[in-house]
Amino acid sequence: MRRDPYKAAIVLFVAQLILLAILINNSLMKKYNFYQPANGERYELLLGILLFALNIAAIFTIRYLDISGQEGQQHRLMALKFKHLAEQNRIYRQHQHDFKNHLNIMVSLFRQKELGKLEEYLFSYIAEINDTSFKVATGIAEIDILISVKIDQAKSKSIPVDFRCRTSLKSGKGNVLLLVSILSNVLDNAIEACERLTNDLSPQICIHIDEDALDYLFKVTNTLGPDMIASPQILFQEGFTTKEGEGRGEGLAIVKRLVTKLGGEVRIDAKDSFVVSIEIPKHQLGA
Numbered sequence: 001m002r003r004d005p006y007k008a009a010i011v012l013f014v015a016q017l018i019l020l021a022i023l024i025n026n027s028l029m030k031k032y033n034f035y036q037p038a039n040g041e042r043y044e045l046l047l048g049i050l051l052f053a054l055n056i057a058a059i060f061t062i063r064y065l066d067i068s069g070q071e072g073q074q075h076r077l078m079a080l081k082f083k084h085l086a087e088q089n090r091i092y093r094q095h096q097h098d099f100k101n102h103l104n105i106m107v108s109l110f111r112q113k114e115l116g117k118l119e120e121y122l123f124s125y126i127a128e129i130n131d132t133s134f135k136v137a138t139g140i141a142e143i144d145i146l147i148s149v150k151i152d153q154a155k156s157k158s159i160p161v162d163f164r165c166r167t168s169l170k171s172g173k174g175n176v177l178l179l180v181s182i183l184s185n186v187l188d189n190a191i192e193a194c195e196r197l198t199n200d201l202s203p204q205i206c207i208h209i210d211e212d213a214l215d216y217l218f219k220v221t222n223t224l225g226p227d228m229i230a231s232p233q234i235l236f237q238e239g240f241t242t243k244e245g246e247g248r249g250e251g252l253a254i255v256k257r258l259v260t261k262l263g264g265e266v267r268i269d270a271k272d273s274f275v276v277s278i279e280i281p282k283h284q285l286g287a
Contacts, residue, residue, distance in 0.1 A: 009061045009062070019051050020051060022047060023048070102125055105121065106121060136148045136151070138168070139168035143179060143183065146184060146187075147163065150191065154191050157194070159204070159205055160204055160205070161206075161207065163206075164207070165208075166208075166211070167210055167211040170286075174286070179285070182218075185254050186252075189251045190205050190221075191205070191222075194222055194223055197225050201225065202223065205220070205221070205223075211282070214281055214282060215280060215282060216279070217278070217279055218278040221274065222274050262285065263281050264284065265279045266279075
């Protein structure tokens with residue numbers, strides 16, 4: 001069962017259904033004394049014992065599947081955490097490597113008594129450090145980690161990110177991974193779109209999270225590229241892609257499917273910028 005618990009669960013439930021059908025069928029035929037075995041009572045007792053044993057086994061199988069699902073969710077969360085830690089370690093090592101150079105420049109400005117330039121340089125360097133160590137707080141740890149990782153990815157590609165969260169998200173555990181999948185696909189699309197921009201366009205990504213009385217509101221905006229298609233709604237179609245390579249570029253179709261599963265709505269606007277707006281009812285998330 002440990003190797004393939006889902007197959008074991010299917011076999012158990014199929015066996016239960018078969019034995020239950022035999023037991024019910026035998027009870028009906030017993031009423032009309034039709035096709036009855038010589039030891040009918042023992043036959044029914046054996047079927048009852050088998051069904052009881054299968055029910056007990058099914059309970060343990062369901063419990064094992066539930067534990068496996070929770071462990072899988074924890075593993076995915078740990079993978080996100082390790083990815084975030086790796087990115088933070090890369091940023092730390094970069095600052096450590098650059099610190100000596102910055103220090104030499106500041107010492108040089110001090111010796112030249114360029115105190116105004118020294119102050120400006122120092123504040124600029126502090127602002128850069130604060131910018132790279134930006135903290136995300138949405139109310140859900142998994143979403144915090146995901147957005148932090150995506151912001152770090154964007155900034156490593158010289159893509160500025162404006163993040164604002166004016167609410168504290170609440171969700172049942174079963175829906176957190178759906179939210180992670182939705183936001184991950186939207187943010188990946190935004191980063192890839194900014195990477196494809198020509199030199200005369202400045203990349204920019206805005207991530208805004210808000211709420212109204214009924215819904216949580218997610219809006220991801222990125223700079224509109226010259227290769228944007230005339231009708232952005234076609235991006236929701238399964239299999240449609242604007243990217244090279246088979247099986248890529250279907251992120252928004254996945255987003256549409258997952259948001260619909262949560263009873264929400266997703267819209268695209270591509271007038272001045274490319275904007276993906278998502279509304280998800282609070283009660284559907286178990287908030």
